[in-house]
Amino acid sequence: xxxxxxxxxxxxxxxxxxxxxxxxxxxxxxxxxxxxxxxxxxxxxxxxxxxxxxxxxxxxxxxxxxxxxxxxxxxxxxxxxxxxxxxxxxxxxxxxxxxxx
Amino acid sequence: xxxxxxxxxxxxxxxxxxxxxxxxxxxxxxxxxxxxxxxxxxxxxxxxxxxxxxxxxxxxxxxxxxxxxxxxxxxxxxxxxxxxxxxxxxxxxxxxxxxxxxxxxxxxxxxxxxxxxxxxxxxxxxxxxxxxxxxxxxxxxxxxxxxxxxxxxxxx
Numbered sequence: 638x639x640x641x642x643x644x645x646x647x648x649x650x651x652x653x654x655x656x657x658x659x660x661x662x663x664x665x666x667x668x669x670x671x672x673x674x675x676x677x678x679x680x681x682x683x684x685x686x687x688x689x690x691x692x693x694x695x696x697x698x699x700x701x702x703x704x705x706x707x708x709x710x711x712x713x714x715x716x717x718x719x720x721x722x723x724x725x726x727x728x729x730x731x732x733x734x735x736x737x738x
Numbered sequence: 739x740x741x742x743x744x745x746x747x748x749x750x751x752x753x754x755x756x757x758x759x760x761x762x763x764x765x766x767x768x769x770x771x772x773x774x775x776x777x778x779x780x781x782x783x784x785x786x787x788x789x790x791x792x793x794x795x796x797x798x799x800x801x802x803x804x805x806x807x808x809x810x811x812x813x814x815x816x817x818x819x820x821x822x823x824x825x826x827x828x829x830x831x832x833x834x835x836x837x838x839x840x841x842x843x844x845x846x847x848x849x850x851x852x853x854x855x856x857x858x859x860x861x862x863x864x865x866x867x868x869x870x871x872x873x874x875x876x877x878x879x880x881x882x883x884x885x886x887x888x889x890x891x892x893x894x
Contacts, residue, residue, distance in 0.1 A: 652869050
């Protein structure tokens with residue numbers, strides 16, 4: 638999950654990605670390694686920082702996650718980041734107990 | 739210098755395409771080539787190319803027209819027009835339609851490579867600049883949020 642988040646945020650470039658991680662920790666008390674277990678907090682922080690631009694990043698992360706897990710990504714307007722992560726977890730678990738972290 | 743750059747050569751002359759591909763691959767670039775504007779548009783929709791070399795005369799569309807299309811679909815791609823018929827009007831049209839550079843046939847290989855390197859370097863600078871702007875935006879936005887938080891704490 639963390640690798641997908643890194644890849645998704647990298648769509649903005651390396652320095653913006655580093656800035657996001659830095660501010661998540663300093664202003665939102667969310668350490669990089671704790672993001673996968675605090676997705677709601679992460680999503681809220683992205684929404685606070687980027688406002689209407691946040692779904693773009695959420696979609697990039699979801700797309701990366703699905704790609705890494707070999708799942709089909711359907712680009713829909715209703716894609717919700719948290720729901721998509723849970724959906725990926727559900728679809729992967731029976732096959733091989735893969736942990737999304 | 740961006741040696742991992744992906745380049746698309748658009749020229750209806752197969753021999754010229756072969757030469758361009760050979761020269762640029764020797765320099766370490768990833769190169770693909772097509773003979774028509776239609777194929778070029780299709781390819782650019784599927785993949786990002788850092789730079790396109792576009793012959794001014796293509797069988798299905800003028801190279802200048804293709805520039806306009808590329809400007810809409812892939813604005814960040816650097817676009818270099820190639821012409822065997824250098825006229826001032828051609829050059830003016832190419833620049834007005836969004837060409838970043840202009841190369842004259844027959845090729846002076848050194849000049850072609852220099853033009854490509856310059857364009858890729860400009861692209862890299864623009865990319866870094868826009869990334870810096872995003873990082874600055876994030877910084878400013880977070881500072882704003884921190885101030886809002888402080889203000890709400892002190893009013894409570």
